[in-house]
Structure formats: C-alpha cells, structure tokens
Amino acid sequence: MVKLMLRAAMVAMIAALLSDSALSQTFDVSAASRKAHGISTAPILDDSGIEGANAFGTVIAPPGNSHPVTSPFDAVLLEPLVIPGMPVKAGDPVARLYSPDYETAHAELETHRLTVEHMDILAVRAEELRELGLRSAQEADEAEHDAKSAHLAFAASRGRLNAVRPAKGAGQFELVASASGVISDISVESGMSVGMSEPFLSVFDGKRYWLDVSLPERVANTVTIGSAVTLAGTTEKGEVVAIDPRVDARLQSVRIKIELPSALPWRLGQLVDLSLETQAEGTALIVPARALVRIGGVDCVFVESGDGFRRVEVEVLTRSREEVVIRGDLTLGDKVAISGLAALKNLSEGA
Numbered sequence: 336m337v338k339l340m341l342r343a344a345m346v347a348m349i350a351a352l353l354s355d356s357a358l359s360q361t362f363d364v365s366a367a368s369r370k371a372h373g374i375s376t377a378p379i380l381d382d383s384g385i386e387g388a389n390a391f392g393t394v395i396a397p398p399g400n401s402h403p404v405t406s407p408f409d410a411v412l413l414e415p416l417v418i419p420g421m422p423v424k425a426g427d428p429v430a431r432l433y434s435p436d437y438e439t440a441h442a443e444l445e446t447h448r449l450t451v452e453h454m455d456i457l458a459v460r461a462e463e464l465r466e467l468g469l470r471s472a473q474e475a476d477e478a479e480h481d482a483k484s485a486h487l488a489f490a491a492s493r494g495r496l497n498a499v500r501p502a503k504g505a506g507q508f509e510l511v512a513s514a515s516g517v518i519s520d521i522s523v524e525s526g527m528s529v530g531m532s533e534p535f536l537s538v539f540d541g542k543r544y545w546l547d548v549s550l551p552e553r554v555a556n557t558v559t560i561g562s563a564v565t566l567a568g569t570t571e572k573g574e575v576v577a578i579d580p581r582v583d584a585r586l587q588s589v590r591i592k593i594e595l596p597s598a599l600p601w602r603l604g605q606l607v608d609l610s611l612e613t614q615a616e617g618t619a620l621i622v623p624a625r626a627l628v629r630i631g632g633v634d635c636v637f638v639e640s641g642d643g644f645r646r647v648e649v650e651v652l653t654r655s656r657e658e659v660v661i662r663g664d665l666t667l668g669d670k671v672a673i674s675g676l677a678a679l680k681n682l683s684e685g686a
Contacts, residue, residue, distance in 0.1 A: 360646055374675030377623050380620065390548055390549075391608050391609065392546035392606070394601050395592075397543050402513050404498075404511075410531075419518050419521060421517065428512075429536060435506050454478075455482050458481070513538065517538070522536070545594060545595065560578060561575060587657075593609070619661070622658070626672060628679075630683075634650070637671060637683070
C-alpha cells in the first residue's frame, strides 16, 4: 500500500512538471503542417492601436438642466417670441398661441372662484347653526368638506393658467418661461398645432454639460464610473458618470456619459475629441478573441516563435466578441495563431 501511494505521488509530480513545462513549451511546425492544418496568425496590439481608445462625443444637456415649455391646452402657435440662443428669465413670455379652450378655462376659473365664496359662507353658517343646536355635527362636517373641495378645484383651475398670460384677441394667450436660461430648441413653427402638455420649446440653464459617447464593447468594459477622461485642447479632465448596461446589438457599442468641466465654454451639439484612461494596471495587450484557447483550465495563446510556436499562459482582463485584453509573457508585435488551434493544441501536448 505504501509503495502504491508513493508511486501515485511520483506520477502526479511528473504530470505537474510536464504540465508546467507544456505551458511554455516551444515546438516546431513546418510550413507544410501549417498549410495542412489551416494555421494562420495575427499580430498582438496594445490598447492605443485599437479603434476606440481615442473617441469623440457630442455635447448634450444633462437631465434636469433643460426645462421644457408646454401649453396647458391644445392650441396653435401664432408666433414664437424668442429664438434659439436668446437668454430669458423665469416668467418671460416666449410664445403666443391661440386656443378656444383658453376662454373656457377662464370662465371655469371664475366659476370655481364664486363656488369657493359660496361654500365658505355655507360652511360658516352650518357651524353657527350647529352651535345653536339647529344643525347636526355631521351636517357641519359635510359643509366644511364641500368648502375644502371647492378650494382644491379652484387651485387646480388657477394652476392651469399660471403658465400663461392673456394676449390681445379672443382665445389668445402667451406662454412664459418656466426657468431662467437660454432658449435651446423650438420644434414647432408658426401656424402649427401644439398638443396639450407637449414640449415644443426648451430653456437650457447652462450650468452643466455632458458628453454622449459611443464606445466599442471591449473599450467600454475597461471603463468604470468615475474614470477620468482626457479632453482635447485642455488640461481639464472629464469624468464618466453613466455607463449604459445595454449593448447596441447592431453596432456592438455601449453609450457612456461624461461630465464636462464647468469652467470651460461648451455648446450643445459640439463634437469633442477625448482619450479614455482605463483602470487596468500593468502592460495590457490586445489579441483577437479567436486566438484564446483554454487548456487544462488555463487561458493560453500560441505565439509564433521561429519555425514553430510557443504556448503561453495569459491573464484575461476584459473581452468582447471580437477582441480580448490580456496580460502575460508577450511582446507587442508578436504574432498569435488565430486558426488551426486544435492542431496546435495536439502538437503542443505531444511535444
């Protein structure tokens, strides 16, 4: 039994040594064998040699920094009172519209106001009669409830008209800006219809700017929230604030958003060149995804060496469908096998 255990231990040790040796084993492959097994190679590149390490993006307004102006009624735009780029303050008139519902809303507002006055009087009278014993507590409560309901209806009707001002002409009114800033967009022309609550004009406050960037999936995998971004023409840095969890199925790309430094002048729609600063440490190289082969639970590539190949163990940092970012005993410019890997695997194990 002891002899069997010792023999088994020796066999395991020899197997381990052979396995370690195989990982760095160099073996010859003749030109005829390469052709017969369909072996081809591709060069190893570094991250700066891959499209997407340098990219460009479009300046956009972050959520909450662009304030839409909407009409409380279905209406027709008679004329805009502002143009894109014009500064406005909250409450300034920005457009003149026409709607027959505007006159109706004014009439309803006056009706609600009269109802409020009437219900308040009835509530007070009901409370006085309750104290005299001529009304029940329930009747007084109902009168108070009706008065409160009338106030709520009046407030809702008045709030609907808070965003507009009367204009000359029946059914005409002016919309006012909901915030201070710069007019950034007008999507409707004079004479066109404007739907109720449909945003057709925007006010941008200019306090913050984002950059919208589309990156290849492999590059996006190396970026994290908070990653620094180098911007062309300035020493100021941008910062990644959002990474879309979805991949565009058609382009195999991922959209990210970058907060731009507020000290610099930006314009919506402006194109900005940038360079990404990834979180990977050490020397990372890029190989085609089909160059990677798994042997004995270890990721490896076959590197061309003289008249043969060398099997090299690698560490996979990130990957996509087309490319893999790896680290290992490799040199920029080395060539790795991208086809005939099954044959190379058999040859390396028999070397």
